[in-house]
Amino acid sequence: MSNKISNIYLNYGQYSEEILINSIDQLSVYTILITQDDLSKDFINKYILNEKYHIFREDCDITKEILYIYQPNYFK
Numbered sequence: 001m002s003n004k005i006s007n008i009y010l011n012y013g014q015y016s017e018e019i020l021i022n023s024i025d026q027l028s029v030y031t032i033l034i035t036q037d038d039l040s041k042d043f044i045n046k047y048i049l050n051e052k053y054h055i056f057r058e059d060c061d062i063t064k065e066i067l068y069i070y071q072p073n074y075f076k
Contacts (some may be wrong), residue, residue: 006061010035017043034070044074 004023005015010031017040020032029048033039038051046065047053054060067074 008029015035024053028059030058030062033059033062039071043075044071
């Protein structure tokens with residue numbers, strides 16, 4: 001498996017945070033949020049909630065409610 005993936009592959013499997021980080025410059029953090037299970041708090045804070053990585057329009061639509069629905073572990 002390559003060390004980089006594109007958005008389309010996010011719908012077809014779970015990827016390590018290392019692979020997600022290696023590909024972050026070409027991925028939608030919103031798509032990562034809703035397709036990947038049990039992301040770490042560190043990853044969510046550093047990438048998902050960081051506007052620096054909001055490169056797609058939908059990335060700006062992340063709310064606490066969406067975060068709670070798709071990553072409830074973040075609030076534990």
